[in-house]
Amino acid sequence: MxxxxxxxxxxxxxxxxxxxxxxxxxxxxxxxxxxxxxxxxxxxxxxxxxxxxxxxxxxxxxxxxxxxxxxxxxxRGDAGVSWVSGKPVMAGMLHAGSVSLTLMCWSLLVAVAVILMLSLPALWRGVAGRQPASGSAVAVLLTTLPEFLLATVLLLLFAVWQPWFSPYGWQSPRDVVLPALALGLPAGGYLGRLYAEAIGTAFSERWVITWRMAGIRRWAIIRAVLQRGLISLLPVLGQVIVALAGGAIAVEKVFAIPGIGRATLGAAIAQDLPALQCGILLLLFFAMSVSCACRLVQSVLAGRAMRSFSLSTPEPTQKANSSYLLAGISLCLLVALLMAGLPRDPWQTAFTRLADPDWGLPFGADAMGRDLLARVAHGTLHTCLLALGVALICLVTGMIAGIYPGVFSGPMELANALPTTLAGMMVVALLGPGESGAVLAVVLIAWAPLAAHSTALAAEIRARPWLRLLPLSGIGPVRRDYFYILPALAGPLFRHAMLRVPGIALTLTSLGFLGLGAAPPSPEWGRILAEGMPYVERAWWGVLTPVIAMTLLALLSVSGASLTFRRSSK
Structure with missing residues (x-):
């Protein structure tokens, strides 16, 4: 290094x-x-x-x-005194941290159960000597919805329509069920797809064939395959746990859980800077500790028994036809939503407050008497255009990072270790809540995957023989970088950036939902969802309407992520 x-x-x-x-x-x-x-x-x-x-x-x-x-x-363990309550900050944040840690432990148990469910079929097929299957529809559905969106769906299904659980609070063991599912299902679905891919890849490697021909017992081969897949999974595991900490902030807000994420978010909005400093520092320390621990475990496992194996990290894949079909259906439905809602007025308060859906008002009205179809449609256009601008900024930043990988290595690792919500809270502390702050927070984090892709592509381009001959023609390193490497990077990175637009739009929406984005009365998805949450038991359509639109975009995002990997791996 x-x-x-x-x-x-x-x-x-x-x-x-x-x-x-x-x-x-x-x-x-x-x-x-x-x-x-x-x-x-x-x-x-x-x-x-x-x-x-x-x-x-x-x-x-x-x-x-x-x-x-x-x-x-x-x-000394003294983080100062809260500007709002006048009480010591550290004691309150540590108590809130224990609540969040409990929630994350239960979420990880849910994730482990989902991983086992998704990886056992791949293990069975590998033992039987059959080809591994593509990503299952169940796994795709589990990874579709972001945590804050899945939490809202679970709240509607199992606390409002079927009141099996309490919609809010942290008083009994039952209160952990829905939040743990909201956090654990997406993480387990993503890791389960990765692990199933790693197991299928391991069974097709030459060493497995050699071991079988040598007569090594089946259980020894299975154990080695599982360990091989786990090594490939560990680098992604750290990122998923860090993302879990970021998603917990929104889940804690949805279910009113007194965790450190909700406490830090409240401090950011109230400008209680000592509490905000302590919360951010504790969350950052947790993220860095998880990343270092995963790297350490990976090096120990690889050093013991896997030195001769390729340690490439798999990516979840699915059939090309299903990816295109899913993306096409989601895009058509979003276009239909736009065509139906854009001609309508999203600002006019001409309807009864919380009016029921009917033929003239297909999605009902919000608490101010505004047309929800119009607000969601205008929010769709606004959010997607904003996400497109963010993707272009990240594209330029990622291309420059690929030219200078050493200079950008530190910021890139920091961006990978920071949840977007944490960056959003820091930006709010500096600039105050607003749409520009949300855009800046997403840019600070979303450029890192494009930069990693750009760095890998630039290293591959530099290794080409014709590029090594450029100094013989009198072409220096600066001209080589900007006139030969950058144009070669532009095409693949542009496709990658465009396929990330739906995911960026969902990230912007999550910040708006947390109160870190656009201010009211902006027709922004996260803002619409946040405004409907207090009335979810009385007027559930105010929450369901933005959830439908965001689910369509989430399906488009998952399809785009699959196509991104497929194109970059060719």
Whole structure:
């Protein structure tokens, strides 16, 4: 590993710590005024009041003195005092963290059960000597819905229409069932598809044939295949667990669970910066610890018995025909939704509040008496156009990162380790809630997969013989990079970026749902869903309408992800 890569990692780590530590000063607002607004929104911000606050809280010492004071306190386990409640932050965040950790453990148990269900057929086919099957429809459905969307669907099905579980709270063991399913089913579906692919690939490798011819027992071969598949799965496992932590923030909001994600989100919206700093730092520490642990376990397993095996990470695949069919159906339905809703007015409050769906109002009305069909259709167009712009920005960033992989290695690893919701909360602390902040948060994270793809493609292009002959023609490295490598990267990366547009749109929607995106009365999917949640037991159509649109886009996103891998692997 080059010195530039290590320097990039160090700069990225120090930069994120400084950003967290200096949040009160980097927001562009007076910390004393932010503290006053966090504790009392109605008190007049006179010069005398602000001066008294600066003196009482030590804000007159300046940012760097408080930075050292904050660092010393964190080393002692003291994260300061909440600006809203006046209570110590660390104790409350650790208690909330224990709730989130409990939820994640149950979610991982659900994920393990789903992985076993999806991988056992692949193991059976491999033992019988048959070809592995493509990704099953059940696995595709499990990975379709994002956590916040699946949580809403489960809430509708099993807490509103069939009141088997409580829709909110964290009082009894039954309250963990729906949140754990919302988090564990997508993670287990994705990992199960990966593991099934890895098992099928392992059974087709030469060493299995050699072991069978040598008469090695079947159970020994099965054990080695399972271990081989697990090694390939570990790098992705760390990313999935980190994504699980990000998804838990939305799930905790849907079910009103007092976890660290919901507490940190509340601190971001209330501008309670000490609580926000502590929550972000704990979530970041968890993400980094998981990534390092997965790498360590992978190196131990690979070092013991798998040194001679290829350790490529599989990707979930499915039949090309089913991918195109699923994408085509989803796209046609979204276009039909647009054609039906765009001519209607999304702002007019001409209907009865929470009006039932009928022929003149196909999706009913929201709590303000506005046409839900019109709002969802306009939100579809707005969100998809915004996602297209984000994808183009990520495309340019990813191409540049592919040219300079050492410089971008640190930020790339940091972006892979940060959930988008965590980046969104930091952006909100700096810029305040808004659509531009949501776009910036998604850009800060979504460029990393394109950069990884660009880096791999650029390394392959540099290894071509004709490119190595360019210095003999007097062409220097700068001209080589920008006139030969970049044009070769543009086509594959553009297709990759366009196929990521649905997933980016869903990410923007999740930030809007959490209150980190567009402000009301914008007809944005996440905002529409958030506005309908308080009335879900009385007017479920206010939640079901955006859920249908987002499900169609999620199906399009899954199909696009499958096609992305297929094209990049040719």
């Amino acid at each position: 080059s010195a530039i890569a290590w320097l990039s990692r160090g700069v990225a780590a120090v930069g994120i710590l400084l950003l967290i530590a200096l949040l009160p000063w980097l927001s562009g607002r007076d910390p004393a005024l932010a503290l006053l607004r966090a504790r009392s929104g109605e008190q007049e911000a006179s010069a005398e009041t602000l001066a008294a606050i600066r003196t009482a809280w030590g804000l007159d010492q300046g940012p760097f003195a408080l930075l050292l004071q904050w660092a010393r306190g964190m080393l």
